[in-house]
Each structure stands twice: as C-alpha cells, then as structure tokens.
Amino acid sequence: MMHKIFEMPVADVYVHYVNKVERKERTETELVKVISWLTGFDSKTLKGHLKKRSTFKEFFKAAKIHPNAKLITGSICGVKIDEIEDPLMKKIRYMDKLVDELAKGRPMEKILRSGL
Numbered sequence: 001m002m003h004k005i006f007e008m009p010v011a012d013v014y015v016h017y018v019n020k021v022e023r024k025e026r027t028e029t030e031l032v033k034v035i036s037w038l039t040g041f042d043s044k045t046l047k048g049h050l051k052k053r054s055t056f057k058e059f060f061k062a063a064k065i066h067p068n069a070k071l072i073t074g075s076i077c078g079v080k081i082d083e084i085e086d087p088l089m090k091k092i093r094y095m096d097k098l099v100d101e102l103a104k105g106r107p108m109e110k111i112l113r114s115g116l
Contacts, residue, residue: 006088009053017099024103034098037112038091040064048092060091069094076100 005013005037021031031041040063041049049059069091073081076096101111 003086003089005092006057010056010059011050011053013056014050020099020103024105025104026105030102030108031099033108034102034111035095038063038066038069038095038098040066055060056092060088063091065091065094066113071113072097102115 016030017031022028032046035046036042039060049062054062055067072094075081076093076099079093081090081093081097084093098111
C-alpha cells in the first residue's frame with residue numbers, strides 16, 4: 001500500500017519536528033544530530049534534502065540507516081514499531097520516535113542508543 005506520507009516532502013514535517021523539540025527546550029541542533037545519527041546524513045546533506053524538498057521516499061532511499069536503529073522500540077501513534085512491516089514506514093516511524101524522545105527530554109546518549 002502506498003501511504004500519502006511517502007510522497008510528502010520531509011521539509012513539510014521537519015518544521016513540525018523543530019517546533020515540537022523547541023517547545024520542550026531542546027534545540028534544532030540536537031534535532032539535526034538525532035536525524036543525522038539515524039540517516040547517516042551530515043547537516044549539510046540534511047539541509048540539502050530539506051531545501052530541494054525530497055519526499056520521504058527519496059530521503060530514506062539516500063539514507064544509510066544506523067545499524068542500531070533496530071534498537072528503537074515502543075509505540076508511535078499507537079502502533080508498535082516492531083509490528084510495522086513496510087520498510088519505508090518503519091524508517092519514518094523510527095525518526096518520529098527519536099523526535100518524540102528528544103522532545104520528552106531523554107538524554108542524547110539514550111536517544112542515540114550508544115550505551116547499549
């Protein structure tokens with residue numbers, strides 16, 4: 001099944017990510033760090049994708065997902081991440097979950113699954 005979000009520009013959602021984390025006293029720099037960890041993009045590459053309005057499909061096709069991303073568990077929007085079968089949707093939900101954790105004030109090393 002083709003989800004509408006697959007063809008949506010990441011930039012359209014990114015602005016909401018920024019607002020969400022900044023409302024919770026986190027920074028866009030921290031957000032970029034989290035997204036860079038997940039995707040393997042440096043901040044310049046990430047900003048390039050936002051500027052050219054890459055869709056989620058294009059964005060994640062170009063990404064090199066971090067090997068520890070599989071340690072991201074729990075639910076997002078009432079759906080357990082482990083139960084998501086579509087690989088692209090799973091990557092999108094990984095990113096949503098990381099943004100949630102950042103907004104909830106989790107320590108960066110826990111969000112980046114580095115102490116595991």
